[in-house]
Amino acid sequence: MNVLKLILFSILVYLLVCLIWLKMMLAHRTVYLKRGFMNGTGHWTTTRALPDGFQLQNQYRIYNSKPNFDSLTLRQLFECKRADLHKNFVSLDPKCENEVFLDVSGLLFINESSNSVPIYRCRTENDDHFISTCSNCENAITEFLIGYILI
DSSP: OHHHHHHHHHHHHHHHHHHHHHHHHHHHTEEEEEEEEETTTEEEEESSOOOTTOEEEEEEEEESSOOSOTTOOEEEEEEEEOSSSSOEEEESOTTGGGSEEEEEEEEEESSOOTTEEEEEEEEOTTOOEEEESSTTGGGSEEEEEEEEEEO
């Protein structure tokens, strides 16, 4: 009986180590897409550090490199900046909709999965872009569904 308990305990420890390893591997492949805000300026969305003066409003987990899951369909998200203003936005267009390319933010799911939620690109009437998981963009203008983020 003691041998059986020892075997079961060893299996449990092994499974726990495997789960911890898997979580660490996923964590290293993800980054946080941050949504910041500063009064008088508006929103800023980035996977890098927010610029000085911006306060973090929310953050969403996305992949920063392609995971080793063949069944996932992902698309790239790009961080862009308006050339004429100190405003940024995210885009699915690698040419940043003819604006200034800043960085590759990461990868989003194209289709909904059991561990994802939709994320939208939104805009205020003052042309301030931001991201939201609310389909009505928190009563702003919903431009389009960007993709699905990890929960």
